[in-house]
Amino acid sequence: MPVEEHPKAKRLRITMCVLFVLNIVCLALPYAAVQEENTYRTMTAIQMIFGADANDGRFIKMALLSSLFLILPLAGFLTASFDKHRNIKCIVGFLSSVGGIVAIIYMIGPQYVSIGATLALLLYIVSALCSTMMFMTNLAIENESRENKDLKK
Template sequence: MLKIPENKTRKRFRIAQCIFYALLVMLCSMPYIQGATTDGKFFSYSVLDLMSFIGGTADGTLGDAFLNYVMYTPILIIIPVIGFFFCLFDRERNIKNIVSLLCCAAGIVAILAIAGVAMSLGAILSILIYLLISFLTTIAIFARFTKDSSDDNKKQNIRK
């Protein structure tokens, strides 16, 4: 892929994408899954709580159902970390935007598959941020093909 030097607009989009990916990692500490047991007790688990259940045992059939998906919960942290590092280090190529769109799609599918109907606030906010990142990424793809007006002004000042 062609390397094009980063202008101000593309830099702002890249920094915004990095901030939103870092926010997605922090949202993993918020409740992702909520529900009620057969005893009438309510529960709410974050991704970090679910990761601590890996290899453990659960109470009741509802706990056993969640243990089937617990081994996939590290994906919810790995996907935003991959997107963050691609956006952080790729300054001149368009690969960061392609990877960012793939990470957004994979993140939304992972949240819907793991949390399902038991979604809580952290999962809903994560889906909204993934949609925001995908919107920013599509704008950043097209911003790559536009010229920065400050570059044109500099060229005109040099000619004078």
């Protein structure tokens, strides 16, 4: 018989799922400013993933690196949605959030970040804090259940 998930942990898990879905939605927004000759234009992360403007053999490099923008929130969402009783969702959620922040800052560059990447950065920061909070909540719930078992003995 499976153990029921604690309501606090369930709320935090659902919040993490929503934050990761919102990060995936941010991929359709303007993500980075790209300089072409003397003008700037914005590209979405989807355009970067599929290499819409990759010239002179940069397609493979651009597509592989930009696919991190999709893989990281997808991994965080899938682990948060399917892992209900272990703390792996917290660890993977935190690592994918930090990985997303690092990917945006180092792959796009702070000076070329557009509105989609800015929203994604904010969502990644909130999801990292949420996964840390869920980890601490799960530890407190486990500690409380151990104390209750010890008191019953």
